[in-house]
Amino acid sequence: MKKPMRMREIVVLRVVSRVLMPYIMLFGLYVQFHGDFGPGGGFQAGVIFSAALILYGIIFGLDAVQRVFTPFAVELCMALGLLLYAGTGLVSFYKNMNYLDYDVFGSHGQHYGILLIEGGVGITVASTVLMIFYAFAGRWRVSQ
Amino acid sequence: MxxxxxxxxxxxxxxxxxxxxxxxxxxxxxxxxxxxxxxxxxxxxxxxxxxxxxxxxxxxxxxxxxxxxxxxxxxxxxxxxxxxxxxxxxxxxxxxxxxxxxxINLKPYGDHNAPIHNHVTEKIKQKEWAAVKRSTRPDRQTATATPHDKAVGLPNIVTSILGSYRGYDTLGETGVIFTAGVGVMLLLMGRRRDDEEPGGAGSSEAPSHDQEPAPDELEPSGIANEPTAADVQTDEEPLS
CATH class of the missing domain: 1.10.287 (Helix Hairpins)
Structure with missing residues (x-):
């Protein structure tokens, strides 16, 4: 505390976080698409995926993350995921079926439908978690 | 054990x-x-x-x-x-x-006679297992599917229930998460947006009951501990 040291100057943190980050993101995608067969799903995958970015943001600073995932794009994704979910339900109206009836998508319709809505959940959760982190981390800079 | x-x-x-x-x-x-x-x-x-x-x-x-x-x-x-x-x-x-x-009225932990194991869950479980068996082992065709036992057919029943049986609930949950994110943004990020985009749409929400801020002064002076835009730009350290 006496001598403030930036986290990106600590070699262990810098190297380990850089090495771990792609694997955390890969694991997030695995949880996302393996949710049909094992534990997991869009919600968990979204949190894990954004955890990688939050780790990066904590160590390398908010600007480094926001260069890749700009706040505007994250805002957009928040709404996009929810719209993807709600829009999946609208497709079934074309064939006079109930809202969110995945049988519109053919014989394996349930699989495709769940894949789509889990994608929507994942996008919304990941971007919302990232956005909350942005909101908090933006305040840290203010409080020096 | x-x-x-x-x-x-x-x-x-x-x-x-x-x-x-x-x-x-x-x-x-x-x-x-x-x-x-x-x-x-x-x-x-x-x-x-x-x-x-x-x-x-x-x-x-x-x-x-x-x-x-x-x-x-x-x-x-x-x-x-x-x-x-x-x-x-x-x-x-x-x-x-x-x-x-x-x-006190709950059944003991792990009791198979608990209501949760005996109503809809059991029916859904049987139906889903039959569907998974049909799809993964087509050679062992024990029973052909009838329209009556139409199932989702995913090996992970939790995903089936969350995504299909309870699709509306999950849609609502996603909406709740979205709303929570929007709420946090409104609470924490509103003023920052003013800093970065002078003259933006959000500048009208600055509290101006007691005094009118000058056009070049973006921060309302009534709030202590709020730095100017210059402080925000220079100080980059995420965790002090």
Whole structure:
């Protein structure tokens, strides 16, 4: 505390976080698409995926993350995921079926439908978690 | 022998809870809440609720701890000494007693006769298992599918129930998450947007009841501890 040291100057943190980050993101995608067969799903995958970015943001600073995932794009994704979910339900109206009836998508319709809505959940959760982190981390800079 | 494991985890959970309540060092308290979440994630895994454990570990152990640390960066590291009060203790005690009274009528843990195992869940489980067997082992065609036992057919029943049987609920949950994110943005990011985009749409929300801010002065002067735009640009350190 006496001598403030930036986290990106600590070699262990810098190297380990850089090495771990792609694997955390890969694991997030695995949880996302393996949710049909094992534990997991869009919600968990979204949190894990954004955890990688939050780790990066904590160590390398908010600007480094926001260069890749700009706040505007994250805002957009928040709404996009929810719209993807709600829009999946609208497709079934074309064939006079109930809202969110995945049988519109053919014989394996349930699989495709769940894949789509889990994608929507994942996008919304990941971007919302990232956005909350942005909101908090933006305040840290203010409080020096 | 699953029983001692659960008792052990419960004891760790209770001990961690007491330590969180007793800790005056807020950094330690934030870390202990992470320990609490991870312990409950272990407990959920032991209880075969892997999906719940997954969520608890990711959100409770990871993200909440980061948020606690973020809040901690805004305040001091130690809690102010406060005299022990009787009134909150009585409320906590009454709540605990109410919870224990509510628990009395529950079936014991792991009881197969519990209502949760005997109503819709059992029917859905049978239907889904039949569908999974049909799709994974087409050679062992024991029974052909009829329109009556139409099923989702995913090996993970939790995903089937969340995505298809309870699709509306999950849509609502996603909406709740979206709304929470929008709420946090409104609370924490509104003024920052003014800083970065002078003359933007949000500039009208600056509180101007007592005095009218000058056009070049973007920050309302009534709020202390709010730096100017220059401070925000230069100071980059995320965690001091």
């Amino acid at each position: 699953p029983f001692p494991t659960e008792v052990f985890l419960f004891l760790v959970l209770i001990a961690t809870g007491f330590m969180v309540a007793r800790a005056t060092n807020l950094f330690a308290a934030a870390m202990l809440t992470g320990v609490f979440s991870l312990t409950s994630a272990c407990l959920f895994t032991v209880m075969d609720a892997v999906d719940v454990a997954f969520t608890e570990a990711a959100v409770g152990g990871g993200f909440s701890t980061v948020l606690f640390l973020g809040a901690l960066a805004l305040t001091s590291r130690t809690e102010k000494k406060q005299p022990a009060k009787l009134y909150p203790f009585i409320i906590v005690l009454l709540t605990g007693i109410a919870l224990i009274i509510g628990m």
